[in-house]
Amino acid sequence: MTKVFAQGCAYLTALCALSRIKLPASEWTCVSHWSPACDVLMPSLLPSPQTELPPSYSPWMDIAHELPKLIASHQLRACIHQMPQLNTQHLRGREELHLAHLVLSFLTMGYVWQEGEEGTMRVLPRNLAVPFWEVSQALGLPPILTHADFVLANWRRKDPSRPLEIENLEPIISLPGGESLHGFILVTLLVEKAAVPGIKVGCCKSHSHLTPQVFRAHLSPSLHALLLLSLQATIQAIHALQHLDDELLIFLSGWRDNAAMPHGLLYEGVSEQPMAFSGGSAAQSSVLHAFDELLGIQHSQESTAFLHRMRDYMPPPHRAFIRDISRAPSLRQHILSSADLRLREAFNHCITALADFRSHHIAIVTKYIAVAKAKAGQEEACSTGKPPAALEAKGTGGSHIFIFLKSVRDSTREGLISA
Numbered sequence: 001m002t003k004v005f006a007q008g009c010a011y012l013t014a015l016c017a018l019s020r021i022k023l024p025a026s027e028w029t030c031v032s033h034w035s036p037a038c039d040v041l042m043p044s045l046l047p048s049p050q051t052e053l054p055p056s057y058s059p060w061m062d063i064a065h066e067l068p069k070l071i072a073s074h075q076l077r078a079c080i081h082q083m084p085q086l087n088t089q090h091l092r093g094r095e096e097l098h099l100a101h102l103v104l105s106f107l108t109m110g111y112v113w114q115e116g117e118e119g120t121m122r123v124l125p126r127n128l129a130v131p132f133w134e135v136s137q138a139l140g141l142p143p144i145l146t147h148a149d150f151v152l153a154n155w156r157r158k159d160p161s162r163p164l165e166i167e168n169l170e171p172i173i174s175l176p177g178g179e180s181l182h183g184f185i186l187v188t189l190l191v192e193k194a195a196v197p198g199i200k201v202g203c204c205k206s207h208s209h210l211t212p213q214v215f216r217a218h219l220s221p222s223l224h225a226l227l228l229l230s231l232q233a234t235i236q237a238i239h240a241l242q243h244l245d246d247e248l249l250i251f252l253s254g255w256r257d258n259a260a261m262p263h264g265l266l267y268e269g270v271s272e273q274p275m276a277f278s279g280g281s282a283a284q285s286s287v288l289h290a291f292d293e294l295l296g297i298q299h300s301q302e303s304t305a306f307l308h309r310m311r312d313y314m315p316p317p318h319r320a321f322i323r324d325i326s327r328a329p330s331l332r333q334h335i336l337s338s339a340d341l342r343l344r345e346a347f348n349h350c351i352t353a354l355a356d357f358r359s360h361h362i363a364i365v366t367k368y369i370a371v372a373k374a375k376a377g378q379e380e381a382c383s384t385g386k387p388p389a390a391l392e393a394k395g396t397g398g399s400h401i402f403i404f405l406k407s408v409r410d411s412t413r414e415g416l417i418s419a
């Protein structure tokens, strides 16, 4: 009994340490990047992202703040052509670099897709391509909009004293899509927040040293919290996405495996050859990857290949975090070797939560595609108003949508441990 109590205390101490933001991996998750004022531990979001760059970068910021208007009036490309080529050496610290990446990635997506998928550009001009490349190299991110730009670093509180709730949040930089775009960004952000209890469990590397009693007392409630939070967040997502603008997703599309840009994009002044990168997708969020690793989910070879490729689009500390979880002692093996049925039940609840989350997501995507298709049928003549045709078969990240989404949902279900 004393031993169990001691182990329980050790586990609690570990959780307390974690709640003071002691996570594996460097910058993105380390203490210096986390605001102690944060009302909740946010393992993946950039805490209190910077919202302004030094005044010498105003040519970027001025365009970025007007992006939806400039795209709607078809003036963005002309503005970018007139933009001076700025020196990235004056950017100080990772916060400024992350904001610069966010801004330059939004400018790039607007530049490429301003005229819809039939009027794309093959060349990104030097004054945008060179600084974007340099900032990307400094951060270890690809030179394209990623989930980290679109969501993780793209938020601020309207009232800094109020909590992280949808009413109190707004994106720093926007694209066409108005309120529905904001809802899309912020709901995805809240899903990251909802994942916090589960991620905390993932940070505990010593499963194999814990007794079933300690698991029951601490792990099981966390798994249940995850179940509830995942479902709540997904329901919120469905409500927020009911009015999602069907023009939005084209601006997240990349130039790899995309029929609209079969040659990729030439980054002028960076490379003589065009380069191909996948677009922004929540498949690049570390959260589901972390849960899959924690719960020992085995996806099909093809889905795994896609998901692993998406890890290249994550901030390097996120990649390291997922790798750390995958190398930690297997929670699944520990539970399989335990005779405790309640422990299995708690584990299975978590698997079910994850599979339910993925089923809800399939419903959201189906709805989005159906709405976009119906609208495209009505507005066939309008080139910029058309949803990306490729999206019907391929996602923004370039996957074959429904085959992929159903496959990852089904393999999640296969992770259930039978009694």
Ligand code: HEM
Binding pocket: 187, 188, 191, 192, 237, 241, 244, 280, 281, 282, 283, 284, 285, 288, 358, 361, 364, 365, 368, 369, 394, 395, 396, 397, 398, 399, 400, 401, 404, 405, 408, 409
């Ligand atoms: C209209 C809304 C949405 C659409 C159309 C959509 C579309 C897609 C597509 C096409 C994929 C396949 C990967 C790719 O090629 O990009 C995907 C993956 C994914 N999406 Fe969404 N998505 C939407 C909303 C959301 C929201 C709100 C979340 C919440 C975080 C989310 C989380 C994910 C995750 C985690 C994946 C990776 C697959 C998995 O692990 O199950 N999506 N999404």
